[in-house]
Amino acid sequence: GxxxxxxxQYQHVQEGEDFTTYCNxxxxxxxxxxxxxxxxxxxxxxxxLVKSGEVKKQKRLTFxxxxxxxxxxxxxxxxxxxxVGTYFCRPNFGNEKLTFGTGTRLTIIP
Amino acid sequence: xxxxxxWPATLVQPVGSPLSLECTVEGTSNPNLxxxxxxxxxxxxxxxxxxxxxQISSEVPQNLSASRPQDRQFILSxxxxxxxxxxxxxxxxxxxNTEAFFGQGTRLTVV
Numbered sequence: 012g013x014x015x016x017x018x019x020q021y022q023h024v025q026e027g028e029d030f031t032t033y034c035n036x037x038x039x040x041x042x043x044x045x046x047x048x049x050x051x052x053x054x055x056x057x058x059x060l061v062k063s064g065e066v067k068k069q070k071r072l073t074f075x076x077x078x079x080x081x082x083x084x085x086x087x088x089x090x091x092x093x094x095v096g097t098y099f100c101r102p103n104f105g106n107e108k109l110t111f112g113t114g115t116r117l118t119i120i121p
Numbered sequence: 122x123x124x125x126x127x128w129p130a131t132l133v134q135p136v137g138s139p140l141s142l143e144c145t146v147e148g149t150s151n152p153n154l155x156x157x158x159x160x161x162x163x164x165x166x167x168x169x170x171x172x173x174x175x176q177i178s179s180e181v182p183q184n185l186s187a188s189r190p191q192d193r194q195f196i197l198s199x200x201x202x203x204x205x206x207x208x209x210x211x212x213x214x215x216x217x218n219t220e221a222f223f224g225q226g227t228r229l230t231v232v
Contacts, residue, residue: 041218042218099164103218107217108167109213110165110167114163
């Protein structure tokens with residue numbers, strides 16, 4: 012079946028440290044999206060990766076799509092308190108279902 | 122521009138009472154519509170999705186149902202709420218191969 016695993020489930024980091032969350036799919040993806048949900052809020056779209064090996068940057072955030080289009084990562088350099096939240100990947104298996112990874116909850120220790 | 126409205130923001134309901142949550146989308150036509158439930162600190166559980174009027178796909182058989190009476194209206198219902206129905210309910214819409222947009226969510230507490 013079409014499954015995706017997102018790790019880790021939780022990450023506690025000191026402010027200024029880096030953070031990475033990974034999404035791994037059992038099957039090749041059409042594309043992958045990343046979303047951020049602030050505490051008490053709703054998920055908000057961050058980025059979409061489409062091409063094999065694609066790397067995109069948004070300020071301190073770096074998104075990568077694997078060569079085989081089965082895995083992806085989101086890396087945050089020098090975390091800040093504004094980065095707190097849960098990060099979800101959304102693997103696109105080429106159908107109309109909108110399912111997400113289990114999410115990685117990031118907390119920052121000031 | 123497209124907007125999505127979801128209400129109410131919070132709801133406290135007694136066990137056994139009915140539920141109706143409404144979600145409407147503006148500024149687009151024929152969107153795919155989705156209902157999720159999120160337990161505290163947990164992930165997004167897809168409950169129902171719809172690709173057109175009257176077309177409902179159920180992901181998790183449970184005490185809930187969904188309907189799409191109009192193109193841009195998606196309703197989540199229950200005849201009798203259970204304590205386990207408590208959670209954060211999110212509506213979302215998406216056009217094909219684009220990003221998803223979420224409503225503000227409804228925090229439901231069943232007492």
